[in-house]
Structures are given as C-alpha cells and as structure tokens.
Amino acid sequence: GENVEQHPSTLSVQEGDSAVIKCTYSDSASNYFPWYKQELGKRPQLIIDIRSNVGEKKDQRIAVTLNKTAKHFSLHITETQPEDSAVYFCAARSNSGGGADGLTFGKGTHLIIQP
Amino acid sequence: DGGITQSPKYLFRKEGQNVTLSCEQNLNHDAMYWYRQDPGQGLRLIYYSQIVNDFQKGDIAEGYSVSREKKESFPLTVTSAQKNPTAFYLCASSIAPGQNQPQHFGDGTRLSIL
Numbered sequence: 001g002e003n004v005e006q007h008p009s010t011l012s013v014q015e016g017d018s019a020v021i022k023c024t025y026s027d028s029a030s031n032y033f034p035w036y037k038q039e040l041g042k043r044p045q046l047i048i049d050i051r052s053n054v055g056e057k058k059d060q061r062i063a064v065t066l067n068k069t070a071k072h073f074s075l076h077i078t079e080t081q082p083e084d085s086a087v088y089f090c091a092a093r094s095n096s097g098g099g100a101d102g103l104t105f106g107k108g109t110h111l112i113i114q115p
Numbered sequence: 116d117g118g119i120t121q122s123p124k125y126l127f128r129k130e131g132q133n134v135t136l137s138c139e140q141n142l143n144h145d146a147m148y149w150y151r152q153d154p155g156q157g158l159r160l161i162y163y164s165q166i167v168n169d170f171q172k173g174d175i176a177e178g179y180s181v182s183r184e185k186k187e188s189f190p191l192t193v194t195s196a197q198k199n200p201t202a203f204y205l206c207a208s209s210i211a212p213g214q215n216q217p218q219h220f221g222d223g224t225r226l227s228i229l
Binding site: 001004006031032034042043044045046049051089091093101102103104105106107108 | 146148150155156157158159160163165171173174205212213215217218219220221222223
C-alpha cells in the first residue's frame with residue numbers, strides 16, 4: 001500500500017516569513033494529493049489539492065508543487081499570519097491496491113507562527 | 116462542513132461494550148469514509164463505502180464494523196474486539212469514488228474508555 005512521509009513534524013517561523021512543508025509518497029500510481037489544515041480539536045479542512053497531471057497550483061498565499069519523478073510534493077505558505085498556526089497534513093490517493101479509495105495521510109506538521 | 120454531521124461529540128465505552136458512532140450527510144455524496152486519529156498522528160482509514168450496500172476495509176478495520184443501508188448514513192460500530200479504541204473518529208464524504216474528488220470531514224467523535 002501507499003506510505004506517506006511528512007517533514008518537519010514542527011515548524012516555527014516568524015510572522016510574514018514563508019513556510020514550506022514537504023511530503024514523499026511511495027506508490028507511483030498515486031494521482032491525487034490534498035493538503036488539510038487542522039486546528040486543535042477541530043475537523044481537518046481542505047486548503048488545496050493537486051492532481052498528478054499538473055506540477056504546481058496556487059491559491060493566494062498557498063501553493064503546492066508536485067514532482068512525480070521524485071515522488072514528492074510540498075506546501076508553500078507565503079506571508080504567514082498568526083491564523084496560519086495549526087497542524088497541516090498531506091495525503092495521497094492511489095488508484096492501485098485493489099480499488100482502495102481512501103487517502104493515506106502523513107503524520108502532520110505543527111506550524112507555529114511567531115509574532 | 117455543515118453537510119456532514121457526526122454524533123455524539125463525546126462517547127465513553129465500558130469494557131466489553133460495543134458502541135456506534137453516527138455519520139450523516141445531506142450532500143448527496145456517493146462515497147463515505149471513516150478515519151481514526153490518534154494524538155500526534157495522521158489519519159488512518161478504517162472503512163470506506165463507494166455505494167449503498169457496499170463497503171470495503173481500510174488499513175485498520177480489525178475491531179470495527181460498518182453498514183451502508185442508506186446513501187446519507189454510514190454508522191461505525193466499535194466492537195469489544197477493538198482493544199485500544201480511545202481516539203478521535205472522523206467521518207468524511209466525497210461526491211464520487213475513484214475520481215479524485217475532495218473529501219470533506221465532519222466534526223468528529225472523541226471516544227474514551229471508562
């Protein structure tokens with residue numbers, strides 16, 4: 001099955017600086033890569049996703065890049081703000097594995113924005 | 116998302132007891148999923164259903180059971196065979212299975228052992 005590794009586990013940046021979170025996946029058949037933001041005790045919320053037919057996607061201060069050859073994808077947050085503080089999860093979905101339709105998640109990155 | 120309702124918000128289980136977590140969606144989504152989240156961990160897939168009256172095991176199905184009798188409902192039963200049930204349980208749905216559509220989550224149920 002799919003295995004997703006996420007780094008770093010904790011990331012502290014100054015307000016206004018950029019933050020980058022990286023994930024690698026193992027199954028070359030994976031073709032969908034969402035990113036979720038989860039605040040303490042709340043539901044994960046989808047913030048951006050990318051499909052394997054594109055290399056980059058941007059939505060205001062958030063961007064995701066995908067390198068299919070290297071099997072890694074990254075989340076970039078620019079001009080960070082205090083409300084960006086949360087745990088961020090990457091995930092991958094594969095078409096292989098007998099039709100499994102769920103997502104495989106990384107273990108999360110706790111992003112701390114320092115004022 | 117407002118369209119996915121999980122209940123109860125908190126649940127306590129006694130030893131040897133089965134408990135059922137409710138998940139209802141009014142989004143007309145075909146696919147529904149159950150994930151388990153442990154502290155400091157990512158989400159792990161328990162079961163998923165792509166269509167009514169059909170469901171598949173995920174990565175950690177042992178000790179759990181589900182049913183999908185109606186499109187809008189996908190209840191999860193945590194059986195007494197699940198020896199470490201304390202976790203945050205999240206239900207999700209997506210428009211259609213197998214088409215890389217986003218999964219949206221409910222607010223979760225926090226299960227603890229008495």
